[in-house]
Amino acid sequence: MSRIILLTGATGTIGKLLLEFLNEKSTTEELTVRIIVRNVEKARENVKNFEKLKFEFVEGDLNDLDSLKDPQEVFNQIERLFILTIDSPDKSDIETRLAELALEHSPSLEQIVKFSALGASEDCETNSVFRWQGEAEKSLIKLLKNHNKKEKNHLVSLVLIRPNLFMQNLLWNDELESIKGGFLIRPDSNPTSLFHISHVDARDIAELISIVLLEKDHKKHGNQTYNITGPMVLTYEEIATMLSNHSGKEITYQAVPESYYADILKQAQLPNEFIWTMLKLYQTYKWNPMTRLIFSDFQIITGKPQRSFEQFLSDYQFSLKLQ
Ligand SMILES: NC(=O)c1ccc[n+]([C@@H]2O[C@H](COP(=O)([O-])OP(=O)(O)OC[C@H]3O[C@@H](n4cnc5c(N)ncnc54)[C@H](OP(=O)(O)O)[C@@H]3O)[C@@H](O)[C@H]2O)c1
Structure with missing residues (x-):
């Protein structure tokens, strides 16, 4: 059956x-x-x-x-x-x-x-x-x-x-548009300490x-x-550098104050609940130490190493998406 x-x-x-x-x-x-x-x-x-x-x-x-x-x-x-x-x-x-x-x-x-x-x-x-x-x-x-x-x-x-x-979040339309314009933007009112995420x-x-x-x-x-998790912990500065190297375009990481980020989303007429959800999301990725760890569960189950960020960019032909 x-x-x-x-x-x-x-x-x-x-x-x-x-x-x-x-x-x-x-x-x-x-x-x-x-x-x-x-x-x-x-x-x-x-x-x-x-x-x-x-x-x-x-x-x-x-x-x-x-x-x-x-x-x-x-x-x-x-x-x-x-x-x-x-x-x-x-x-x-x-x-x-x-x-x-x-x-x-x-x-x-x-x-x-x-x-x-x-x-x-x-x-x-x-x-x-x-x-x-x-x-x-x-x-x-x-x-x-x-x-x-x-x-x-x-x-x-x-x-x-x-x-x-997910690495694949970079494929979201708004994110791609911003990267096409040369900027990877995240809300961050404490830019002296960096995001570290094992995407x-x-x-x-x-x-x-x-x-x-x-x-x-x-x-x-x-x-x-x-x-x-992925195989490496990356900062957004490192991701911007990898995007630049991969695409041949200059892409810069820009940490913007949370209030400024919220204003951008308000101008795009996104609902208030969504704006707060996004702010809380990035606050958690900033302060929760768990999200900056690498776990090997994938490797243990599959017997293979995790896919890297470079592999993601190349397999999805990310540079073509920026044209
Ligand atoms: N993105 C990240 O980085 C990340 C990281 C960790 C965990 N997560 C978790 O991942 C989950 C989202 O996964 P995803 O990115 O694969 O989602 P997604 O791409 O947004 O897709 C959502 C799916 O749910 C369906 N759906 C939405 N509302 C529905 C409804 N009322 N009735 C029936 N189906 C409905 C959608 O169907 P339609 O085709 O009809 O819209 C679509 O198939 C969330 O729980 C999130 O917390 C995400």
Whole structure:
């Protein structure tokens, strides 16, 4: 019988890469990837060349899970659930509801993989993505602990994926436009100390997740947390130099006061909540010492070194994107 993995977030940065790795690494055995998505056509288009996998699409909005037409049908026979949701204060509620529905409707469920972030903690500020991730982690741990206590014949494990800041964020439109203009800009009201971040290639993250999801013996990854970072800690000055060397254009790092950065985002008519989320994000990457560490979890699981920043620039032909 075909194994079924249910994915959320499949049309985003990580989701698209994860599908590529699932397709590349799945063996001849039949694997069905069921995707909950808002726009089925978009999802179908993304996977049209993945011939090794069988796909099923379910139209659904994660913000309104209780309006899913037939939850029994959506969660039916899934063995694995991959949870990736966008950053919002409701993250914990959304992810917990998703897991509850899966536990309720799929007796074959054996593993939930939750996409989190390095530095996730309930102790962070109320307007921080790291707090929302921390709350969601805690809620899922509690849910599964209670489930496993009651259902001794249906034990489900939880794997937490905690990546550092993605290298691929440099491909965001606003960031590319700014770099094209010669500047890499970050909000930083304390520029005498530098950002030090072990940026990670999103391909490493997706590859590791694909290995976890494809491993037949789910107990092998048990209730692990995987911290995924790049192979080097980089300052934004170093990244600007690498961008200059790679593209042949002069690109300078500019630390701007947080108030100035907030004004730029206000002028772009971005919502107040988003502006605060971005400020808190960079404050955390500045002060949280965890995000300046290198972890070898990727190498231990895959047996390969992490992809470097230079490799990212070259594989994505970053210089062409700056023309
Ligand atoms: N970026 C980083 O550096 C970084 C670092 C560490 C952790 N993270 C974590 O990574 C996660 C984001 O991953 P990503 O960058 O791959 O996301 P992304 O590219 O923004 O994609 C978001 C995905 O979620 C789907 N989605 C959004 N709202 C939905 C809804 N209401 N119902 C159903 N689907 C919905 C989107 O579908 P549509 O196609 O319909 O929009 C898309 O597939 C966040 O949890 C963040 O905390 C990010």
